[in-house]
Structure formats: C-alpha cells, structure tokens
Amino acid sequence: MTKVSGKHRRTLEQIFTRPVPNTIRWDDIEKLLIHLGAKMSEGRGSRVRVYLHGEVAVFHRPHPKPVTDKGAVASVKQFLENAGIRP
Template identity: 55%
Template sequence: MSRKHKRTLELVFKEPVQAGVPWKDVEALLKTLGAEISEGSGSRVRIALNGVRSVFHRTHPRKETDKGALRDMKRFLIAAGVKL
C-alpha cells in the first residue's frame, strides 16, 4: 500500500470525522484493498470487499466526500476486516 493510500485510510478512520477527503482517493484506496467496484444507476457505486457489499453515492458536484459518507465508509471497512 502506498503512502497516499495509507494517508487516505487514516483520514477515513480519523476521529472526529475529517471533512474534505476526495472521493477519487477513497476509490483508489478501495481498489488497492482489492474491492470490486461497479457502477450503479445515477451516481451510485456498488462496492464489494471481503464478502461485504455496500452502495455509496459518488460525490457531485463537489469532489470531496462528506462526513456522513466517510462515517459509512469506516463502518464498511471495519465490517470487511480492514484495520488501521
């Protein structure tokens, strides 16, 4: 895992939740972790990692992920067995 991906993972797990993490960085982290990412309808993105599945909304028009989505992403990663 690259330094950038580790930093993104740290930002996802950071408490209190950090605002302003670019969605493209979160997607790159997921791909590095081995997640399967597929497009849904509209801005939906289906993600499967270690047998855990979830649907997220790709951010628009802003590029940054909001706090609620980062909280959900943290829960998803924990459920998939990812640790900081």
C-alpha cells in the first residue's frame, strides 16, 4: 500500500472517524484517492467513477458547497475498506 502521510493521512483518519464528520472537503477526498492510486473518470453531471484496487464506485461531487455530507463519507469509507485501505 502507498504510504499515507500529512494531509492525506488526516483526511483518511477523518473518513474513518465516528461519528461521521460533516466537515471533509470533497477535493481533499479526491486528492487522497488519487494519492492511493485511484483512477477517476467523469460521469454525467456531478458523478465521478473511481477505480481502486479492483473496486469501482460512483460518487456525486457535492454542490454548491464543497463539504461532503455524512452519507457520502460513509460510502467512501466502505469503498476504501473494500479496497483494503484503512488508517
């Protein structure tokens, strides 16, 4: 697995925090996913398809605010766990 440090580590730890925070910026999640080796492709509207370690997920970028809602954070957490990623 890719070594995760600094801001990426903080983002990863926030994703796995309970209760689920509602303060994580989506662009920080995207940067973490890319750092971990994810490939991303644009879908329709605000959708983004993410491929990581054989796992595939589709997420919706939040708008108009840049902060990710709790449900989306929980989905990202599940995706990361399925891909073998934990803090």
